[in-house]
Amino acid sequence: xxxxxxxxxxxxxxxxxxxxxxxxxxxxxxxxxxxxxxxxxxxxxxxxxxxxxxxxxxxxxxxxxxxxxxxxxxxxxxxxxxxxxxxxxxxxxxxxxxxxxxxxxxxxxxxxxxxxxxxxxxxxxxxxxxxxxxxxxxxxxxxxxxxxxxxxxxxxxxxxxxxxxxxxxxxxxxxxxxxxxxxxxxxxxxxxxxxxxxxxxxxxxxxxxxxxxxxxxxxxxxxxxxxxxxxxxxxxxxxxxxxxxxxxxxxxxxxxxxxxxxxxxxxxxxxxxxxxxxxxxxxxxxxxxxxxxxxxxxxxxxxxxxxxxxxxxxxxxxxxxxxxxxxxxxxxxxxxxxxxxxxxxxxxxxxxxxxxxxxxxxxxxxxxxxxxxxxxxxxxxxxxxxxxxxxxxxxxxxxxxxxxxxxxxxxxxxxxxxxxxx
Amino acid sequence: xxxxxxxxxxxxxxxxxxxxxxxxxxxxxxxxxxxxxxxxxxxxxxxxxxxxxxxxxxxxxxxxxxx
Numbered sequence: 119x120x121x122x123x124x125x126x127x128x129x130x131x132x133x134x135x136x137x138x139x140x141x142x143x144x145x146x147x148x149x150x151x152x153x154x155x156x157x158x159x160x161x162x163x164x165x166x167x168x169x170x171x172x173x174x175x176x177x178x179x180x181x182x183x184x185x186x187x188x189x190x191x192x193x194x195x196x197x198x199x200x201x202x203x204x205x206x207x208x209x210x211x212x213x214x215x216x217x218x219x220x221x222x223x224x225x226x227x228x229x230x231x232x233x234x235x236x237x238x239x240x241x242x243x244x245x246x247x248x249x250x251x252x253x254x255x256x257x258x259x260x261x262x263x264x265x266x267x268x269x270x271x272x273x274x275x276x277x278x279x280x281x282x283x284x285x286x287x288x289x290x291x292x293x294x295x296x297x298x299x300x301x302x303x304x305x306x307x308x309x310x311x312x313x314x315x316x317x318x319x320x321x322x323x324x325x326x327x328x329x330x331x332x333x334x335x336x337x338x339x340x341x342x343x344x345x346x347x348x349x350x351x352x353x354x355x356x357x358x359x360x361x362x363x364x365x366x367x368x369x370x371x372x373x374x375x376x377x378x379x380x381x382x383x384x385x386x387x388x389x390x391x392x393x394x395x396x397x398x399x400x401x402x403x404x405x406x407x408x409x410x411x412x413x414x415x416x417x418x419x420x421x422x423x424x425x426x427x428x429x430x431x432x433x434x435x436x437x438x439x440x441x442x443x444x445x446x447x448x449x450x451x452x453x454x455x456x457x458x459x460x461x462x463x464x465x466x467x468x469x470x471x472x473x474x475x476x477x478x479x480x481x482x483x484x485x486x487x488x489x490x491x492x493x494x495x496x497x498x499x500x501x502x503x504x505x506x507x508x509x510x511x512x513x514x515x516x517x518x519x520x521x522x523x524x525x526x527x528x529x530x531x532x533x534x535x536x537x538x539x540x
Numbered sequence: 541x542x543x544x545x546x547x548x549x550x551x552x553x554x555x556x557x558x559x560x561x562x563x564x565x566x567x568x569x570x571x572x573x574x575x576x577x578x579x580x581x582x583x584x585x586x587x588x589x590x591x592x593x594x595x596x597x598x599x600x601x602x603x604x605x606x607x
Binding site (some may be wrong): 461 | 552572584587594595598599601605
């Protein structure tokens with residue numbers, strides 16, 4: 119046997135020998151080990167890079183220059199906008215608490231595809247720097263992290279200690295002329311997605327196993343009792359109601375969609391959670407899959423309706439482009455809806471908590487905490503609602519693509535009637 | 541005061557959503573009062589419609605964010 123296959127076979131045997139709970143623990147610990155391979159430090163960065171302290175003493179960064187000028191009067195004023203964006207955007211390390219040099223974060227692997235091949239290193243080598251002042255040298259290539267984007271470092275630093283060529287165009291927007299390697303890093307969002315995939319696989323394989331052993335007719339137990347109503351809800355209320363007789367084929371996709379979005383929404387609500395469903399790339403991929411599923415399964419009538427809509431011929435030059443754009447706008451709306459709902463919720467919560475730091479008064483905190491709690495509860499509803507809406511609209515689009523339109527004939531009759539009367 | 545125009549835009553978008561969701565909620569109340577037995581069906585369609593309106597409003601908010 120091939121040595122690689124042998125190891126896989128060995129792991130397989132090992133997993134098979136364990137009972138379910140130890141198996142779960144085993145898989146979890148494997149995941150944690152994979153995590154910690156790159157995280158050579160899970161601690162506060164005590165030995166701060168020289169350049170960082172120098173740089174923070176002078177000025178944060180080029181783009182922050184204007185901001186810090188505004189804040190010159192109030193030195194310790196908190197910039198809530200920056201904090202909010204830090205929370206909703208992706209990053210190369212999983213930040214837990216603390217600011218700048220005292221930050222505690224889980225380092226994640228940075229994987230870059232450069233001209234010289236793959237480069238892998240831990241994000242802790244940037245020493246929490248996001249202003250392009252810390253250079254990481256690997257395989258003879260030098261990288262800097264500027265606002266969570268990795269650039270090739272310049273030869274020498276500019277006046278702010280950044281190894282970047284920043285130029286201002288006529289609109290006073292900073293333009294960075296440094297090249298960028300292809301970034302395949304396991305970022306915070308990717309790590310969060312791995313966790314959610316792991317949860318989904320463990321959860322649903324154990325539920326599926328329960329159905330296999332006890333049968334579908336006996337009463338559900340434990341996790342089963344919580345998830346059975348949700349599964350039945352997706353199958354009956356979402357799939358069957360919107361797609362009709364051909365719904366069974368699409369139930370697996372809809373179930374995956376529903377629980378993937380739901381669990382990621384809920385993980386995003388937890389403290390330290392990543393804002394995965396509020397990431398436009400994530401929602402883009404989901405909506406593109408919906409676009410593909412809808413159009414691949416579109417029947418003759420669906421395409422007929424697109425290219426020969428039931429309308430007078432002279433309207434076709436207007437109607438056909440509209441119908442074609444309509445194919446794309448539906449998934450586009452799905453993408454924006456999920457992204458905007460989740461992101462807006464996160465911004466509102468962080469802004470409400472931020473009120474305490476803006477007013478710097480104890481009196482504000484009860485109000486702000488109460489409102490934040492209210493929005494938090496509302497977000498729990500939104501987590502379910504958005505998963506439901508996304509799945510429901512996907513089912514609706516699929517339904518319109520696979521259904522036998524009976525209205526079509528009614529349209530034709532109308533047309534004939536119109537033609538007769540003229 | 542940079543970004544204030546964007547804030548006005550976001551505010552206008554929220555007004556639109558407020559009117560829309562208010563209409564949906566109000567009419568759903570009317571409908572439930574007339575036919576209490578159809579409450580669950582009305583509720584689901586109400587929530588879907590509200591989410592759709594909210595989605596359009598959030599387009600506005602996103603554009604305001606991007607400014």
